[in-house]
Amino acid sequence: MLDYINSYLSDTVHVTPGEAGNFFWALVYIIAIFAGLSVAVIAMNWLERKILAHMQIRLGPMRVGPHGLLQPVADAIKLLLKEDILPSEADPLVFWLAPLIVVWTAFTVFIVVPFGPTHAVTDMNIGVLFMLGVSSLSVLGVVTAGWASNSHYPLIGALRSSAQMVSYEIAMGLAVVSAVLMSSLNAEGTGTLSRIGLVQAQEAQQTWFIFKFFPLGLIAFFVFAVAMVAETNRAPFDLPEAESELTAGFHTEYSGFRWSLFFLAEYSAMIAVSSIAVTLWLGGWLRPFPHALTGETWDLVFSLFPGITFMFLAAITFYSVARMPKHPYFRVQTIGLAGFGAVLALIGLALFAPPVRDRIQDVYWFVVKVAGFMYLYIWYRGTFPRYRFDQLMKVGWKVLLPIGLGVLILTAVSGIVF
């Protein structure tokens, strides 16, 4: 058993656990990704409220814990304790199945997400295709949820959602194909659909695909960035759950734990599509300027970034501790916030240790890029008004689809000419 575990750690193995056929490490990666995702969703829940609130010059959650830090925990407890209602006219089996479909698809796609050259559960030859395919299955969950509720608002929400997701999938696919086409510009002339292979192609061509054939890569990235917001039903394309007209869209009849499954799936789907954008256009796990700024010094400088990030967060926390009201009522909260800052600082210190910082590099840069997209999602929600349904369809079919096709053809032409 120990030999089996150690066999993957030997220096000769340079592939993901899935390819090496090592079940133990594949399981470790699956558990680590699942835990990381859950933490990320909790953090996103808090960050979204806080950032949106600050954009609207409000404070956001402040009561539960210092600066509302314990609000997601309180929410989770509330959702778990809530009564789970099954509408009497609903179709029980399908009603039960729908949230499961959404969660299954949202989490299954993560087995091909490459956090580093070897940090993925497995690397598939059809990685990108697999991801697009499985995430397109989540439409089924939305449609069945709306139908099984046997109520008008959910049904309309589900119809809108399926129309929207099916139309934007096409624009998304075209943008992805143009990036895959760029990966084929090597000596052999064959591209790849494997996500690790796509990042390695960017490393070999010494440029992120967003800057390739400027501005073609940028336009393809833009098409994908718009389509991915529509795919995940987020503002400004959150018509399926437009609360002013459809109460809550397809999950109106869901409550308690089942509703929280939809919530979980929505956020992990956001992370999943952002990770596609990062691997295809933003160089995946590659650090900035891996070719321009080489050498020992630059390697050292960039390897200090993870620790510095956590130290910066800790510094902000300690600044907030200093600004806490001095009244005795706030003593527990101040101590709690100081403890939180101490934990962040300790993590930062641990990330400065040479063995840790060398191993965490790839994961750090990947996560930072994905986190940038998550911030953009919140920013969109705070900035853009919601589209009308016909405008949404017009953008999808008459703007993004022709642009995507044009970019695809121009990329193919430039690939031959240059």
Place this chain on the structure above:
Amino acid sequence: MQPVATTFFFYFLSAVTVISGLLVITRRNAVHSALALILALIGQAGLYLMLYAPFVAGVQIILYAGGIMVLFLFVIMLVSIEQSLKEEQFSKLWVVGLVSALALGGLFVAVYLKGKGIFPERVMIPPETSNTQEIANYLYGNYMFAFEIASLLLLVAIIGAVVMAKKRI
């Protein structure tokens, strides 16, 4: 990577496909039938994976399970379930059905008993890593003309649908 527990997965995926295929024709509720059909298609995608055809499996999931079945559900959802449940749904052509089922079953049995000579002893297993590239080479190299004809056919179908749906273009 070598596949593991192939026998188990083959029987498991076959069982999923066959059972959900039976559910498709026995459920009275059309939405349940459609969901069972999706499960059958996903089981088929798994079988394609076992045949070293990852690209076909991926396309099966994207096109059939993800795309076409969503449109199926879309249409079925708009049908009034209460009314369709009361109506007589099953075809009365059971004699024809029985004959064709017997013929197909006989064919299967015949192939099982005498099929050894028909199939090659060993099949060359293509390397999994270049599967997609191989398909692309065949599709855009050897069978370019057939591929273009098929796309033209689809274009005609799309134009026909638009002409039929829109009274005034």
